[in-house]
Amino acid sequence: MAVGTPHARLRPGVLAYHGYRLSMARPRPRLELPDGVATLLLSFAGNPVVVTSPTGAFEQREYTSMIAGLRTGPRLGTHDGRLFGMDITMAPWLAHRLMRVRMDELADVGLDPAEVAGRWVERLRDRLAEAPGWAARFAVLDEELTARLTEDAAPASVPDRRVVWAFQTLAHSGGRVRIGRLADRLGWTDRQLQKRFRDGIGLPPKGVARVARLQHAMRLLEEGLRGAAVAEECGFFDQAHFNREFRAMTGLAPGKFLEGRRSAEAATRSGGQVDRVQGEVTSLLL
Template identity: 40%
Template sequence: MEVVLAPWAAYNLLGVAMHEWAGRNVDLSLLDGHRASAVSDSLAAMPTWERRFAFLDDALLRWGAVGPVCSARVVWAWQEICRTSGAVPIGHLAARTGWSWRQFEHRFREQIGVTAKTAARIMRLRTALTMLEVGRSLPGTAEACGFSDQSHLTREIRAMTGHTGPQLAAARGRSWVGAPAPDRVSGQVSSLLV
């Protein structure tokens, strides 16, 4: 089973500063030891998927009830970044929370895993890659996503993925337009097979 969580929900469930684990694949047992092993063992022993899902829902609700509460201001800022596909000015978000810039960045990074600016960059890039995969032109995508021009978008693709656009498309097993890649979130470029 794979559970995809919003970063703030992972902070609440696991009780760890998310920036300490950002950019890494971490076995859940390293973060939560005995709880993770107990849930994994219980799930494996259950005879039906219906019972597994119900058990997992219950376990996650119990973990969330005792985990650290993510700040409502951080959750709001995350949702604004998602809603605008990263196009919201970060200074505006910080000001709306009522925190200083430094306090906003510290709390966002602790509870989300990256700074708000990095989260916005990721969202803009994800939106651009999704547009490219459904056949939007490079110049049109760059304009729609707020990049200054297609060269800016091309540089951002390389900076954030380590690949040029064509290399990224090939690594995903397709040209920009083609059969869907196995993404974890439907309708969003989120996976790369290497």
């Protein structure tokens, strides 16, 4: 496993680079939880990842490479134990500009990135695969992403700064800011705000707020707060409402989530990678 920090000119939109070369004796399932980032996954060896929905939201799909946006439900990824590739985590508004696609087309499951960005993705994957090591690959990413983001792009793919502000405000508040208040601050109707979020973020504002609130709740659970206290702190009606929402978004009860995170901590100590984004709860290794 290797982790790289994007060049300062790419931040804060591009969050991190992750490289991996795995050879395990058995399949390794990973439960991906709703988070506030988009992910571009590029495979160098062509080993597939099978993606399913624990809650039955979509049918099983198989990918080698994938670009995935925001989602409000979990997905389970399983591979045969052998992977060689990289992923790039980024803010959804940056992925909108990079991939030049409406972000609601990438919500929940994702697409093959070659179908979205064509030859640019194929060239990027080839350059990364041929580079002599992780440091060289991180340098290639800095170069290629900078070039892509400085090219002239269609106006529709350039993120609106007001949308970026509204998204960041919702995320930093743990989903507690009222959507109507955001629209008023921006001088938009609720319909205008929702359309701009679908295009540039992928989820409507209420969906972003749900993910932010879930992330806040999961961090509080890991800090040792009990369910009733978490429900009150995060603005749920009561603990029963919190439990229902938690299960709907993760496929797990809060107690099962904590058991899985303890196992994930052990994997981290033994050299595995669990969370792909600093400060967010993104995964469980099963």
